Amino acid sequence: MxxxxxxxxxxxxxxxxxxxxxxxxxxxxxxxxxxxxxxxxxxxxxxxxxxxxxxxxxxxxxxxxxxxxxxxxxxxxxxxxxxxxxxxxxxxxxxxxxxxxxxxxxRENPADALVLHEKHKGKQIDTLPEGAVIGTSSLRRLAQLRHHFPHLQFKDVRGNLNTRMAKLDAGEYDALILAVAGLQRLGMGDRVHQILPKEISLHAVGQGxxxxxxxxxxxxxxxxxxxxxHPETRDRCLAERSFLRELEGGCQVPIGVNTEINGDNLTLTGIVASVDGQKLAQDTVTGVAQDAEQVGKELAQILRKQGAQEILDEIFTQIQRGS
Structure with missing residues (x-):
């Protein structure tokens, strides 16, 4: 070169x-x-x-x-x-x-991963017992998982990846939800018990x-x-970031995405969820990959009509109140 x-x-x-x-x-x-x-x-x-x-x-x-x-x-x-x-x-x-x-x-795999305490070895997220404690610091993950698995308990977890894993292995949590990409980059890919499908957890904007x-x-x-x-990753992420920007949501609001490129077309799926998982606005838009940012804007406008802005306004109010 x-x-x-x-x-x-x-x-x-x-x-x-x-x-x-x-x-x-x-x-x-x-x-x-x-x-x-x-x-x-x-x-x-x-x-x-x-x-x-x-x-x-x-x-x-x-x-x-x-x-x-x-x-x-x-x-x-x-x-x-x-x-x-x-x-x-x-x-x-x-x-x-x-x-x-x-x-x-x-991009590495942008999906979320289920990482289990050894006592749950062999289980997946839908077979964990009622009341199992799941650690996550992400409102996006929390909202989607509460929607699908209301019988599970969720507890905040902070610290770097090694700190979080140590807390899991010490029994403070039954499982953690972490990014597949981070685990792979740190040589911990073998700790991934399940890669959560997009039907359960749409990933964060730009994840991976x-x-x-x-x-x-x-x-x-x-x-x-x-x-x-990487041009394909760039187009996918520009669409995702445009979607997030249009909704004026930061990384700590329950907004999830999934993007796919087929030929010249880019398909973007997005979700906005309330923290309790009770309210969801979700849809999919396909457009030209070369015009990725417009695809993101279009999806944001569609979700606004489905109540996404009201969900986000409610979340911002809760955060400001410290609840």
């Missing part, structure tokens, strides 16, 4: 959260870029974000606007780092002025993909980062 960088002596500074998963993802991006541009130098710089520091409060109660991204974004705007690697599901759909989503990498954010005026870096972009 011909280098698109005009200054081969430039050292590119990559920003990352300090968590194990974030570093695995960031070092993967570093490796891919180093392969494509061996004459360049890529350094990883780590930062702790607000979401990393507050581990004893449910995510929905501490706000989600830039919860895992703000410090990295400040670092870019202050010229301390050149770009940041995010789990795309953590990246708000509206970015600070001066920053852009430069590339989206090939990495989003690369950088300064909008850094033309040579924007050009370089296209080397690791």
């Amino acid at each position: 011909t280098s698109v960088i005009s200054s081969p002596t430039r050292t590119i500074r990559i920003g990352s959260r300090k968590s194990q998963l974030a570093l695995v993802q960031t070092y993967w991006v570093q490796e891919q870029l180093q392969k494509s541009f061996p004459e360049m130098s890529f350094e990883v710089h780590t930062m702790s974000t607000h979401g990393d520091k507050i581990l004893d409060v449910a995510l929905a109660k501490i706000g989600d606007k830039g919860l895992f991204t703000k410090e990295l974004e400040v670092g870019m705007l202050n010229q301390e780092i050149d770009f940041a690697v995010h789990s795309l599901k953590d990246l708000p759909t509206r970015l600070p002025e001066g920053l852009v989503l430069a590339a989206i990498t090939e 993909a990495l989003g690369i954010e950088c300064r909008a005026d850094d033309a040579e870096l924007l050009s370089l980062l296209k080397a690791i972009e």
Whole structure:
């Protein structure tokens, strides 16, 4: 590949959260870029974000606007780092002025996974006993699972993946719901007892993909980062992010999606659910993959007519009241 960088002596500074998963993802991006541009130098710089520091409060109660991204974004705007690697599901759909989503990498399996305590080995989510305690920090997962399995109990769980798994293995929970992609990236794919089908749990917007954010005026870096972009994943995620943006929902509201591309067509399914799982607005739209963002907008408008806005307004009111 011909280098698109005009200054081969430039050292590119990559920003990352300090968590194990974030570093695995960031070092993967570093490796891919180093392969494509061996004459360049890529350094990883780590930062702790607000979401990393507050581990004893449910995510929905501490706000989600830039919860895992703000410090990295400040670092870019202050010229301390050149770009940041995010789990795309953590990246708000509206970015600070001066920053852009430069590339989206090939997606791992975006589905949710059921991870069981050993005493339930062999079971699936629909065969767990009544009252089994399921750990999740996601309102999206909570709402959908409450809808399908009202006989189960749900309890918030925070901390990095290793901390959560330790709590599960110690018996604090009967099961956890986690992202398949995170487990696979950390070499824990063998802990997945069941990949939840989309009929039970539509995944988070951008789940399984990495989003690369950088300064909008850094033309040579924007050009370089296209080397690791995956066009199909990009189109799927742009549709999902457009859907979320149009509904003005953050990552901590019960909005789930599923996207598929067949030829030139993109099919997007979306759901908005009340936290108790009693109210659902769900539909599917198919459009041209090249116009992915319009597909997302169209689906959001359809769900609004089905009551999605009323559901979201009710949730925001509950969050503001601290309930």
